[in-house]
Structure formats: C-alpha cells, structure tokens
Amino acid sequence: GPEAWLASLQGFATRAWRRPVDPVQIQPYIALIESEQEAGESFRSAYRTALSTLLTARGFLYLEEGDPETNRSHLQAHEWANRLSYFLWSSMPDAALLDVAQSGAWTTPSGVEAQVQRMFEDPKIDRFLESFPSQWLQLHRVGMFEPDPELYPRYGPWLEESMIHETKAYFAEMFRGNHPIAELVDSDWTLLNPRLAEHYQLPVTHPTDWARVDLPPHASRGGMLTHASILSLTSDGTRHRPVHRGAWLSEVILATKPSPPPPNVDPLEPVSDGQPKITIRDQIQAHATDANCRSCHAKLDPLGLAFEHFDAIGRWREVESVRGGTGDLPKVDASGTLADGRSFQNHQAFKKLLVEDPRTLALAFMEQLATYALRRMITVDDMESIEAMVDAHGDHAYPLRDLIQEFILSDLFARR
Structure with a gap:
C-alpha cells in the first residue's frame, strides 16, 4: 500500500538525489502510481513510471548546492x-x-x-588520479594534430598511449608517495615501458611492462615538463611550437593565463628554398620585434624555448630539422632569460630555476586543484584563502598528497 511505497521511494530518492528527502516530496510520486493504476496500468508498470519520473528530477541530474530561498555561504552536510x-x-x-x-x-x-x-x-581514488591530471594538464590534446608520418614514421598508437600513460602514472606515483611539489617539474625518476624507453633513448630495464626507473645522471628527462605527452600536445603534427609550449607552461604549471594574441598576427612562414636554414627560434625572435607582440613574447618565449632540444613528439635532438632552405641543419639553442632577469643555458637549468620557488608551484597547483574540485573559476577571495593555506603549511617542500588533504580540510572547500 501507500505506506510501503513511501518507504521504498523515499529510500530510493535519498540515494538518487544524494540528500535527505522529506516524505512530502515523495507524495507526488505516490499519486502518480495511483493515477497510473486507475488508468489501467499494472502496479509494476506504475511503479516503474514513478521511478523513471523520479530520475528526471533536478536532484538526480545535477549536483545541487544551495537553494533559491536562502543565501547560505557554506555547504550543508x-x-x-x-x-x-x-x-x-x-x-x-x-x-x-x-x-x-x-x-x-x-x-x-x-x-x-x-x-x-x-x-x-580506496581503489576508487584511481578515478581522481585518472581524471584530474587529464583535465589539468590538457592531455586530451595529445594526438589532436596527428604527427606527419613522413617526418615521424615511428609514431603510432602504442607510443601515443604510452606517452599519456606515463604522465598519469607519474602523477599517481607522486600522490601515493607524497612527493614534494617540485618533482612535478624536476626529478631523477620516471615510469617507462619498453616503447617509451626506446623513444627516450634510455635502457629498457623491464622488457614487458611499466616500471619506475631511476634516471641516469644528466639525463634529458625528469619531471613532467620533459614527458613526451606534454612536449607533443603543444605541437602541430609537423613541428614544435615554442610559444605554445610557453603559454601552456604559464597557464597550467604557473597558473598565469597569458593575454590573447592581438588580431591579424601573421603566422611564421616556412623557410623558402633560396634562404639559409634558420630555426623556429630565429623566426620567433624576428617576429617579436613588433611592439604589439614584444611584451608577451618576452614572458612566454623563454618558457618554451628552454625545451628546444625536444621535437614535436618529444624526441631529443641536437639540430633542428628544417624543411626548405640551404645549408646545414642549424644547431639547437635552448638558452634564455626569464622576465625577472634570471638566465639559463638549457632545460635542466631552467627547471632548477622553477624549483627554487616551490611556494609558487604549490600556489599554482592548489589553484588548479580548487578549480577542478569546486567546478568553477577561482576568485580573488579564493586566492587569498589558497595563499593562507599554502603559507600555513608546515612542510615547505609541499608534499602533493598533503596539499590535497589540506585543501579538503579548508574552509574554501566547504564554501558554496
């Protein structure tokens, strides 16, 4: 009878709507069952209609926080x-x-x-370890522009899947081991399978599967910035794009969104057959003489040019492959000067400059984490809370797992 229907539907709605449900809210569904039966439907069919209708309610379809009648600042239980x-x-x-x-x-x-x-x-934490780095690092862009098979004949599905898996597995390893935030940028280890080891020109230590490996001294890898996934997602399938690499690093790792480029900016033209071969770096530097472009390029270009030793699919190189033009292939120059005046000679030195300031890395990571968790853009007030959180953290190495827990324990996490 109706009392049993009420108990059953109320229990179902509590789970479906993910909140306490008042019996009054169930009455329309009981009335629906009764009206369906009066119209000649069986109880089984009428009850199924009530369940289907309950699953079209806003409470099932959306994660609701707050209500129109109140202006609460914080979440309820x-x-x-x-x-x-x-x-x-x-x-x-x-x-x-x-x-x-x-x-x-x-x-x-x-x-x-x-x-x-x-x-x-809990094993369900794997969903976070899969979803968060994918969204934060924009891993959906890997393979968006399929590498030209003439230029990159060894590129294929196995390599692409391995590239993406390395970055997700690296983040998961950092989480499980509670590694310092600086290891996002620089480390002496990574996770490899045979295909990726070959791609990185590293020895294959585990011929059949993935394994954590210690990198040899002075290795060109270490940290996520030298993952082939990251280096390729900022390329266009034929060549690397240093400005895009710099913009990605600024936005994703440093949480500083660059200004959009001015309209009608001329693209870089391929080197013509009658010209000497020149690098993309040389082309960018000539391009950035325009006063409208100079200020942004001064901030972004060094961040991307630091990784000039890596091509469009993240392979190491000493010279840049240039289509067209005359003469020898030009040597790579990965040096640069940051906007604050600090200089570096290569990507290893550049990474050392980044890890000198773990607080900045922690702030940027927490901003990205908060954006993901709260499902909205971060405000100035939110940033004040994040800064207070990071500055109150006792361990100035800012271990990754501790930072995530600190955020969940914060007042910001409980705010609407």
Whole structure:
C-alpha cells in the first residue's frame, strides 16, 4: 500500500538525489502510481513510471548546492559529502561518508581527516588520479594534430598511449608517495615501458611492462615538463611550437593565463628554398620585434624555448630539422632569460630555476586543484584563502598528497 511505497521511494530518492528527502516530496510520486493504476496500468508498470519520473528530477541530474530561498555561504552536510565524493571518487558518497555527514563529524578536522585518508586508500581514488591530471594538464590534446608520418614514421598508437600513460602514472606515483611539489617539474625518476624507453633513448630495464626507473645522471628527462605527452600536445603534427609550449607552461604549471594574441598576427612562414636554414627560434625572435607582440613574447618565449632540444613528439635532438632552405641543419639553442632577469643555458637549468620557488608551484597547483574540485573559476577571495593555506603549511617542500588533504580540510572547500 501507500505506506510501503513511501518507504521504498523515499529510500530510493535519498540515494538518487544524494540528500535527505522529506516524505512530502515523495507524495507526488505516490499519486502518480495511483493515477497510473486507475488508468489501467499494472502496479509494476506504475511503479516503474514513478521511478523513471523520479530520475528526471533536478536532484538526480545535477549536483545541487544551495537553494533559491536562502543565501547560505557554506555547504550543508549532504552537499559537502557529495562534493568530496565526486572530487575524489567521481561518484556518489558511500554509506560511511554519508554517516559522517549526518552525524556532524564532517565539521571536525579529525572527522574529515579520517574520511580523507580512507578515501585516499580506496581503489576508487584511481578515478581522481585518472581524471584530474587529464583535465589539468590538457592531455586530451595529445594526438589532436596527428604527427606527419613522413617526418615521424615511428609514431603510432602504442607510443601515443604510452606517452599519456606515463604522465598519469607519474602523477599517481607522486600522490601515493607524497612527493614534494617540485618533482612535478624536476626529478631523477620516471615510469617507462619498453616503447617509451626506446623513444627516450634510455635502457629498457623491464622488457614487458611499466616500471619506475631511476634516471641516469644528466639525463634529458625528469619531471613532467620533459614527458613526451606534454612536449607533443603543444605541437602541430609537423613541428614544435615554442610559444605554445610557453603559454601552456604559464597557464597550467604557473597558473598565469597569458593575454590573447592581438588580431591579424601573421603566422611564421616556412623557410623558402633560396634562404639559409634558420630555426623556429630565429623566426620567433624576428617576429617579436613588433611592439604589439614584444611584451608577451618576452614572458612566454623563454618558457618554451628552454625545451628546444625536444621535437614535436618529444624526441631529443641536437639540430633542428628544417624543411626548405640551404645549408646545414642549424644547431639547437635552448638558452634564455626569464622576465625577472634570471638566465639559463638549457632545460635542466631552467627547471632548477622553477624549483627554487616551490611556494609558487604549490600556489599554482592548489589553484588548479580548487578549480577542478569546486567546478568553477577561482576568485580573488579564493586566492587569498589558497595563499593562507599554502603559507600555513608546515612542510615547505609541499608534499602533493598533503596539499590535497589540506585543501579538503579548508574552509574554501566547504564554501558554496
């Protein structure tokens, strides 16, 4: 009868809408069952119609935070549980998390910390370790411009999949090992399979599978910035694009979005047959003499030119392959001077400059993390909270897993 229907539908709606449900909210669905039966439908068919209708409600289709009647600044218990669960697990809260929310333990640091540690150790954390780096690092762009098979005949699906997997697996390893934030940029290890080891001209230590490997001294790799995935996603399939590399690094790693280029900027022209072969670096420097372009290029170009030793698919090179033109292939120059006046001779020296300031790396990472978790752009007020969070952090190496936990424990995470 209606009482049993109410109990059943209320339990179903509580899970489907991911929040407490008042019996009054279920009455329209009970009325629907009754009207369907009066129209000649079987109970089974009428009940199915009620369930289907319940699953078209806003509460099922959307993650709702707040309501039009109130102007709350913070989340309620069930909203907090939803945010945390979809952030870390990309799924609805489980019974244990709902219990913490309903008991009020979610308002205490110890209660939240216990849940975070439990969720970190659950296999569902793999969803975060897959989804967050993919979105943050823009890994969907790998292979967007298919490399020219004449220029890159060894490029194929196995290599492309390996490139993407390395970066995701590297981030997961940093998370599980709670590595310092600086290792996002520079490290003495990575994860390789045989195909990627060949691509990087490194010895194959595990012939059949993925393995964490220690990089030899003075290796050209180390940190995500020298991953083939990152180096290729800023290329166009035929050549590397240093300005795009610089813009990506500025926006993604330093969380500083560059200004859009002025309209009607002339593209770089291929070297004509009658000219001497010149590098893209030389072309960019000639291009940047325009006063409209100079200020932005001074900030972005050094960030990308530091990686001139890597081609469009992330292979190491000493000379730049130039189509057209006359003479020998020009040697690569990966030196530069940052906007603050600091100079470097190659990408290794450039990475050392970046890791001298782990606070900046931590701030940028936390901004990207907050954007992902809160599902919105970060405001000036939000940045004040993030700065306070980072500055209050006791370990100035800023271990990755600790930073993520710190963010979840913060007032910012519980704000609407």
